[in-house]
Amino acid sequence: MSTGLNLNALKRSFGVSRYQADERYRAALNAHGERDLKTAMQEIEASIALLPSHAEYHAALGFFLLESKDLAPAKEAFQRALALQPYEMLANYGLGAIAYRDKDWKRAAAFFSNALAAQPERAETHYYLAMVKHRLGDNQAALDWMKSAEALFAKSEDRRESHCQAWIREFARLI
Secondary structure, three states, X not given: XXXXXXXXXXXXXXXXXXXXHHHHHHHHHHHHHOOXXXXXXXXXXXXXXXXXXXXXXXXXXXXXXXXXXXXXXXXHHHHHHHHHOOOOHHHHHHHHHHHHHOXXXXXXXXXHHHHHHHOOOOHHHHHHHHHXXXXXXXXXXXXXXXHHHHHHHHHOOOOOHHHHHHHHHHHHHHO
């Protein structure tokens, strides 16, 4: 005898799917941290299956695909994330990185600007904005962004600070 209740809908209403999806998401991040990309992909796809409306999961999938150099599916995953949440930081950052690789500087700048709006203290975004400004010929803005990136990397004791210093010298020379 059927009660007419959909078990999956009932679980979602009580948050069970969200909890399970978050557990799988954490497992994906842990696997990624251990450089097990295959497991990370399986876990993030399981998260998406459990809670397809969560933009962060799609963005993480895009990031994993980007790392494996599978650009077309990465772009699709990032776009799905942005359809759900237009200012999802990782999705904007990922699409910015893809546009940068394609030498589409203006599009890259737009995506990185959106990523910056979502998470202003992310050093990598400042770094990419510096590089985009340089590619667009605005070396003063590139210098300012690179100094900002350097300070943020230094604040987090990230070794990429020294890489920024080399670019700072180069941009200063070009001004």
